[in-house]
Amino acid sequence: MTQQIVVRYGEISLKGKNRSEFERILVRNLRNALVGVDGARVHHHGGRMMVECDEADADEVVHRLQRVFGVVSLSPAKVSALSVDAMAQAAVAVYRDAQTGGAKTFKVEVRRANKRFPIPSPELASELGGRILKAGAGAVVDVHEPDVTVFVEVRDAEAIVYGAKIPAVGGMPAGSAGRVGLLLSGGIDSPVAGWLAMKRGAELEAIHFHSYPFTSERALQKVEDLAQILADWGGRVRMHIVHFTDVQTEIRKYCPEALGITIMRRMMLRIAEEICRRRKLLALVTGESLGQVASQTLESMQTINAVTRWPILRPLVAEDKVDIMRRAREIGTYETSILPYEDCCTIFVPKNPRTRPRIDEAEAAEQALDIPRLVEEALARTEMKTFTARRNG
Amino acid sequence: MTEVYFDTAATAPLLPVVQDALTASFHVYGNPSSLHRKGVEAEALLKAARQAVLKVLGTSRGQIIFTGGGTEANNLAIFGTVRQHRNRGRHLVTTQIEHPSVAKAFEALAADGWSVTTVAPNADGTISAERVLDAVTDDTVLVSVMHVNNETGALLPVVEIGQALAKRPKVLFHVDGIQAFGKVPKPLQTLPVDLYTLSAHKVGALKGVGALYVREGVRIAPLLHGGGQEQGLRSGTENVLGIHALAVAAEALAGRVDEHWQHVTRLHDHFVERLAQVPRCRLHLPASKSPYIVHASFPGLKGEVLVHALEADGVYVSTGSACSTRGGHAKASPVLTAMGLPAEEVTGSLRFSFGPWHTMDDLDRVVSVLTDKVRWLIDLER
Structure with a gap:
């Protein structure tokens, strides 16, 4: 038996001019997500996306489609012939499925795309509702807040009937919004920030600062694992590994200790901006959350941000830590993020960091550094790796 | 570089001679328990391996029980003893500087109601034999002391402890010799011990193989039940080539x-x-x-x-x-x-x-x- 699955994609249908492009990307992403499921096919016509697969694969297919950015909800559907009896049989079956899941009240909604079908929608709806009442033990109609809505779409060659709406991840199709740089540490926040950017259609190029021997190969492996988890959400993720040891040791040697973190972050932004320029990345995404640590006070953000005119997106700026942690668990990065390796932000932590550094004092503190040379040398030692989604099919 | x-x-690292011997032995696939010639061929390797290990230990008698590593051999020694001799008493003695495969085993037994005395080291990392012996009571079932400490290299007075414990035949004496095997010359020539642990990969053989020496006449209970391999103390088909690798390393070291x-x-x-x-x-x-x-x-x-x-x-x-x-x-x-x-x-x-x-x-x-x-x-x- 084949199973049809209705795929709903909310927001992108709003964007008039770009709509066809978005839909094309979404269809491509759906197809990529289904690689390895034999016989699964994506159909797209008339503003409606349907996936067809073997009934036995339905759960797996739904599970995969739920994770495709841009998909708002899914409904496994029954296909029936264009007769009232056949539609009624399907409608009853859909209601019964919902009943097993605890639903009691229902309503029927009909959409008659095929106007040659002789019975108008309201009449068909009431006829099918009657059949469900007759067949279903204890069925009750509630047109205002039904437990389940039985949808019937009358099409040219067939009718499709479905009930439950399974929520999906939502957002915009991956790759529909251009490329951004992501400052990716090994922590909990930055992968979540990157995921949120991906969810809005951005393609990620992660930028990671590696400070061997102060951080280890395992710490780098951990960040690569995080990049892979993000890539598994349906997009290619490139990662630029910046060898940052020399920058950190020079800051350590020549700059006032209390401003060490501020200057380190400023150096990171300078290097990241240059990577963005070379790789044509339109913005930088960070995992900063207002007030979370000393470098994330408004004063710190301003002083750090002052070195770049590149747009910096901070999707987590107003999020609480607990919410970020919950999201990290949902997207599958948490367990990796909490592995206890040092990252470059936790070494050389000053005893008394300035929590409200001013731009002028940061500039004065940097006087001893040959900034263009440090940036250039760090860029020369930057490596790039590419991660693509793993398919288990 | x-x-x-x-x-x-x-x-x-794998000793070159071990690597060569392994390459030459990959055709030996028999199950040592099989009756036919393929089994006999594999069993011969195990037999030779027991002799080679005994030789490095400096003794010709006693059983060698091959296990899946040093940790398993330590666990077999400790849990095997308390299981076999639980009616002799409820007290155990060990030190505070044991490897986790011993220390955690005793922690588990303590949580299970056993009374465990852990002897503290001296400031230089050595252990005083006197303090270990003072801890032994009539209720003591097992004393477990490592031979060489894996962090400091401290050489523990196991000979002295073993000689004193020989006068208490009801107290079993286990020595974790993982850092001593193949390094300390012929340990069992002078050391009276009931159980002695060693590990293959510390001497240039493969990971996943260890062994427990069990003195003649000493009885312990198995942890793994099944086909009764290794004199019933470690069921499961032996890792023939891994054990062979240990034998080759032991032979290379022996002299x-x-x-x-x-x-x-x-x-x-x-x-x-x-x-x-x-x-x-x-x-x-x-x-x-x-x-x-x-x-x-x-x-x-x-x-x-x-x-x-x-x-x-x-x-x-x-x-x-x-x-x-x-x-x-x-x-x-x-x-x-x-x-x-x-x-x-x-x-x-x-x-x-x-x-x-x-x-x-x-x-x-x-x-x-x-x-x-x-x-x-x-x-x-x-």
């Missing part, structure tokens, strides 16, 4: 243990002399020790950072012991803490462990890289 691997206490000990002692003494010149180095040298392990602290620096800094120049060492790191991240060593070392010496500690193939040039190279890296790190301090 020439590499110097000074981490043999974690694991040793040379003394010579190696003398060579490594010279290395050790020279290394210790040179280390003392490295800035900020504090050596922790137990009064009685194996030359194969040297432990030093660099207070104020992080052992983990030093390990990575040395690795960048092809020098491989450990912080404390590899078993005290979880998922590659160093944790404070309970052994060093038990010795009363201040926190900064524990955090800044390195373990160097040698093999008989190392040379004075290797030592000089390690000392020179170490000196550079320590200076560089000190320079970054405030």
